[in-house]
Amino acid sequence: MLAITCSAKETIKIVMPFAAGGFADPIGRKMEKYINDNYPNLDVVLLFRPGGEGVVGLNDFLADNSKYTLYFSASILNKAAEAESIAPTVKKLVPVIHVTSFGGALVTGKNSNIKTWQELTNETKRRVVNIGVVNTTLKQMGEELFRGNPNITIVAYPGERPAMAGLLSNSIDGLILTKSGYLSLAVQHGVNPIAVSGDKPMNGIPPVTQFGFNESLGTQWFGLFAKPGTSSEDVQFLNKIFAAAIKDPDMTEWLKSKELVIPKNTTVKGFEKIFNDDVKRLLK
Numbered sequence: 001m002l003a004i005t006c007s008a009k010e011t012i013k014i015v016m017p018f019a020a021g022g023f024a025d026p027i028g029r030k031m032e033k034y035i036n037d038n039y040p041n042l043d044v045v046l047l048f049r050p051g052g053e054g055v056v057g058l059n060d061f062l063a064d065n066s067k068y069t070l071y072f073s074a075s076i077l078n079k080a081a082e083a084e085s086i087a088p089t090v091k092k093l094v095p096v097i098h099v100t101s102f103g104g105a106l107v108t109g110k111n112s113n114i115k116t117w118q119e120l121t122n123e124t125k126r127r128v129v130n131i132g133v134v135n136t137t138l139k140q141m142g143e144e145l146f147r148g149n150p151n152i153t154i155v156a157y158p159g160e161r162p163a164m165a166g167l168l169s170n171s172i173d174g175l176i177l178t179k180s181g182y183l184s185l186a187v188q189h190g191v192n193p194i195a196v197s198g199d200k201p202m203n204g205i206p207p208v209t210q211f212g213f214n215e216s217l218g219t220q221w222f223g224l225f226a227k228p229g230t231s232s233e234d235v236q237f238l239n240k241i242f243a244a245a246i247k248d249p250d251m252t253e254w255l256k257s258k259e260l261v262i263p264k265n266t267t268v269k270g271f272e273k274i275f276n277d278d279v280k281r282l283l284k
Contacts, residue, residue, distance in 0.1 A: 009040075009041050009042070009043060010041060010042055010043070010067065010068060011042075011043045011044075011045060011066065011068065012035070012042060012043070012044045012045070012068040012069075012070065012238070012241075013044075013045050013047055013064060013066055013068065013069040013070065014028055014031075014032070014044065014045070014046050014047065014069075014070045014071075014072050014224070015047050015049055015057050015058075015060055015061040015064070015069065015070065015071050015072065016028050016046055016047060016048045016049065016057065016072050017049055017050060017051075017054040017055075017056065017057025017058065017071070017072070017073065018048065018050055018057075018074075019048060019050040020048045022050075022159070023135065023160075023178060023180075024072065024074060024222065025048075026254070027099060027100065027222060028046050028072055029046065030245070030248075030250065030251050030254065031044065031099075031242060031245040031246070031251070032044040032045070032046055034244070034245040034248045034250070034251065035241060035242075035245055038244070039241065042241070047060070049061075053136050054073065054074075054136070055086060057071065058071060058086070058089070058090075061227070062089070062227060067234075068234070068238065069226075069227065070096060070224045070225060070226060070238065071093065071224070071225040071226075071227075072099075072222065072223075072224055073222070073223055073224075073225060074135075074136075074137050074220055074221070074222050075137050075140075075220040075221055075278070090279075091279055092228040093225040093226075093227075093228065093275075094225055094226040094227065094228060094229075094230045094235060095223065095225060095268060095271040095272045095274075095275045096223070096224040096225055096226050096235055096238050096239050096242065096268065096271065097223060097224050097238075097239050097242045097243060097246070097266055097268070097271055098221060098222075098223050098263045098265070098266065098270060098271040098274055099221075099222040099223055099224060099242070099246060099263070100221070100222050100246075100255055100260045100261055100262065100263065101219055101220065101221045101222070101260070101261040101263075102178055102179060102180070102219070102220055102222070102258075102259070102260050102261070103178075103179050103196065103197030103198050103218050103219045103220070103259075104138045104141045104176045104177065104178060104179065104196070104197050104218045105176070105177050105178070105179055105181075105182035105186070105193060105195070105196045105197070105202070105205060106131075106145070106174060106175070106176050106193075106194040106195045106196070107167075107174065107175055107176075107177065107182065107186055107191040107192060107193050107194060108120070108167075108173060108174045108175075108191065108192045108194060109167050109168060109170065109173075109191060109192070110189070110190040110191055110192065111170075112173065112174075112192060114173065114174070114192070114194075115192045115194075116194065117194050117195055117206070117211050120174065120194060121149075123173070124146075124149055124151040124152055125151070127151065128151045128152075128153055129151060129152055129153070129173045129174065130153045130155050130171075130172040130173050130174075131146070131152060131153070131154055131155065131172065131173065131174045131175065131176065132154075132155045132156075132157050132163045132166050132167060132172040132174070132175040132176070133154055133155070133156055133157065133163070133175075133176045134157050134158075134159055134160045134163045134175075134176070134177060134178070134181065137220040138176045138177075138178065138218070139154055139156060140218075140220075141176055141197060141217060141218035141220075142154045142176050144213075144217050144218070145195075145208070145213070145217070145218075155171075155172055160177055160178070160181040160185055161185065163175055163177070164177075164185045164186070164189060167191070168189060174194065175191075176218075179196065179197075179202065179258070179259035179260075180257075180258035180259050180260065182196075182205075183203075183258075183259060193205040195207070195208050195210075195211060196208070197215075197217060197218030197219050198215055198218075198219055199215035202259065221274055223271055223274070223275070224238070224242060226238065235268055236268065239266070239267070239268050242266075243266040243267075246262075246263065246266055247266070
């Protein structure tokens with residue numbers, strides 16, 4: 001455990017650009033609990049600031065003048081970040097640590113006649129097919145999967161349970177869930193698994209690479225950022241604290257149970273590479 005040398009108690013704020021109770025909530029709370037339990041001179045506080053595909057939280061984060069304020073992002077380089085007004089700010093964020101990565105699973109309803117990727121693509125040649133998504137990052141996966149296909153409509157839902165209800169009521173033809181969502185809701189209700197992000201099958205679901213897509217499609221990262229101008233000493237200080245939280249057995253077991261990736265590299269430079277690769281790919 002990292003020794004803390006500060007004489008007074010320091011507060012570390014984590015701005016979460018998501019609603020409390022959502023997919024990212026337990027990840028933030030586990031880091032908060034570990035640090036608060038193990039570092040008596042530190043107090044971690046989560047600030048939930050949903051809205052604007054992350055822009056509301058980003059603006060609040062940048063406006064906070066506290067010594068230690070971090071932004072917890074899920075692949076912030078989405079449609080909102082691609083906007084000209086946001087991109088310059090995104091590029092200046094200071095990577096602190098890669099927390100985890102996650103992917104998506106494309107499924108159809110248990111009573112659907114679409115049970116394979118080929119049947120799905122064939123169906124889009126005959127009619128408009130509606131594909132539900134549960135968050136911005138999975139929307140990006142859907143758009144990449146069906147880029148150039150005019151007969152695909154992406155339908156956004158505010159969470160996995162409403163989206164599953166839409167699938168079961170036949171309001172949509174297919175649904176992209178997080179992997180953990182598939183393992184819980186989808187298995188509980190019964191669906192036809194079509195494809196999963198990454199290059200390896202999961203529970204018999206073929207990976208997207210089998211259909212000619214890059215393995216990175218649909219694989220999104222969670223990470224912590226500091227504000228532009230943060231000193232390298234403060235970045236390293238924060239990195240070591242949160243690296244310990246990520247490697248805590250309670251966190252690693254929980255990540256495994258949700259099919260979330262445990263980072264092999266939790267250094268600042270490791271996350272800088274992930275972030276810079278996305279900047280080159282999306283924010284040229």
